[in-house]
Amino acid sequence: MKIFAEYGEAYRIEMLAPDNWHNHFRQKDDPRFRPTVAYIASQFARANAMGNTVPPITTAEQIVQYRRDIEEAATEAGFPNFEPLMVLMMTPDTTPEMVTSAFNAGAYGLKIMPANVTTHSSHGIVDYKAKLFRDCLRVARSQRKPALFHAEVVDPSISVQDREQLFIPILSDIREEFPNLPICVEHISDADMVQFVMNADSYVSATVTPHHMEVVEADAQHDVHLQCMPYPKQMKDVEAVRFAAFTHPRFFYGSDNAPHLRPTKEREHPSPASGVFTAPVELSVLVELFERYRQLEKLEAFLSERGARWHGVRQNKGEVTLHREPWVVPDVIDLGDGNEIVPYKHGHTLNWRLADCLRLGQPT
Ligand code: DOR
Ligand code: ZN
Numbered sequence: 001m002k003i004f005a006e007y008g009e010a011y012r013i014e015m016l017a018p019d020n021w022h023n024h025f026r027q028k029d030d031p032r033f034r035p036t037v038a039y040i041a042s043q044f045a046r047a048n049a050m051g052n053t054v055p056p057i058t059t060a061e062q063i064v065q066y067r068r069d070i071e072e073a074a075t076e077a078g079f080p081n082f083e084p085l086m087v088l089m090m091t092p093d094t095t096p097e098m099v100t101s102a103f104n105a106g107a108y109g110l111k112i113m114p115a116n117v118t119t120h121s122s123h124g125i126v127d128y129k130a131k132l133f134r135d136c137l138r139v140a141r142s143q144r145k146p147a148l149f150h151a152e153v154v155d156p157s158i159s160v161q162d163r164e165q166l167f168i169p170i171l172s173d174i175r176e177e178f179p180n181l182p183i184c185v186e187h188i189s190d191a192d193m194v195q196f197v198m199n200a201d202s203y204v205s206a207t208v209t210p211h212h213m214e215v216v217e218a219d220a221q222h223d224v225h226l227q228c229m230p231y232p233k234q235m236k237d238v239e240a241v242r243f244a245a246f247t248h249p250r251f252f253y254g255s256d257n258a259p260h261l262r263p264t265k266e267r268e269h270p271s272p273a274s275g276v277f278t279a280p281v282e283l284s285v286l287v288e289l290f291e292r293y294r295q296l297e298k299l300e301a302f303l304s305e306r307g308a309r310w311h312g313v314r315q316n317k318g319e320v321t322l323h324r325e326p327w328v329v330p331d332v333i334d335l336g337d338g339n340e341i342v343p344y345k346h347g348h349t350l351n352w353r354l355a356d357c358l359r360l361g362q363p364t
Contacts, residue, residue: 022254207254
């Protein structure tokens with residue numbers, strides 16, 4: 001990583017092309033799909049393609065088709081080398097054979113979403129002790145593939161503030177039966193969970209979003225566009241997540257970029273859709289955040305190295321350059337045909353911009 005500075009202030013950064021280990025593109029023919037692929041592929045050499053689409057990605061055939069759709073959209077946007085990272089969405093009916101086929105089709109892991117925890121999760125897991133579910137985890141363990149957990153209990157009588165920490169016993173129980181199963185706690189948000197991951201051995205990691213590094217519960221109550229699951233927590237949690245992102249080798253980037261059209265976010269009934277549309281601003285926001293806390297030299301590890309290392313894949317070859325150039329994030333992004341979407345940091349001035357002289361993912 002090269003940081004160019006003048007009079008003690010950085011003005012240009014060059015670093016290894018980054019990875020985004022948690023992201024939602026939505027599906028082909030959805031107005032959110034192509035713009036989201038373009039934003040993500042312009043910043044990342046590889047990004048995860050979460051499969052909570054409609055219908056969800058639950059078979060090897062769907063994985064192959066979904067990857068093709070994303071690659072086509074990325075190529076159309078000018079990023080032919082962009083690599084989608086595919087996962088299999090687990091349902092109560094997923095069998096070990098389906099898991100094996102998905103891995104053979106190139107899925108790198110299993111996504112475990114509790115049923116009805118958030119957007120399009122009705123097909124999710126209900127019983128973590130079910131034999132079929134445990135048999136699927138056994139396949140993942142034997143193939144050294146990770147289980148990627150949306151780690152929240154879903155009981156509506158439990159406050160959103162407590163839902164992640166109450167998932168710790170479920171993870172502990174799974175770890176007891178499968179100590180060698182790689183587990184990633186997705187979009188980590190709670191200080192107790194941060195401690196759990198830090199105290200665990202090298203089989204356990206976590207992804208960190210930009211918003212869980214700075215948004216607290218009160219912010220989300222004032223701006224519906226900051227509402228997501230897991231719901232933003234308290235300052236002590238945000239500080240724990242941020243500290244882990246800055247310092248710990250098993251915490252790496254996964255934005256949980258989750259586009260929702262404006263009316264579904266701004267409605268009152270049913271309650272607003274959960275998810276933050278970070279795609280247009282991700283690298284700018286991260287540079288700014290790491291710079292603010294004087295951790296800029298840690299950004300490349302967080303974005304481009306730790307995730308690849310934990311997942312056991314090669315690091316990217318391309319490079320990305322950002323320069324200091326203030327710009328104002330639009331209040332609303334027009335996706336065409338009257339479809340509007342409100343991005344993270346809407347109306348804010350950001351100080352860093354992606355240099356358009358380099359294209360990501362091109363071999364150096
Ligand atoms: O807030 C969220 N939105 N959390 C998730 O886990 C899913 C995501 C979505 O797909 O919109
Ligand atoms: Zn997600």
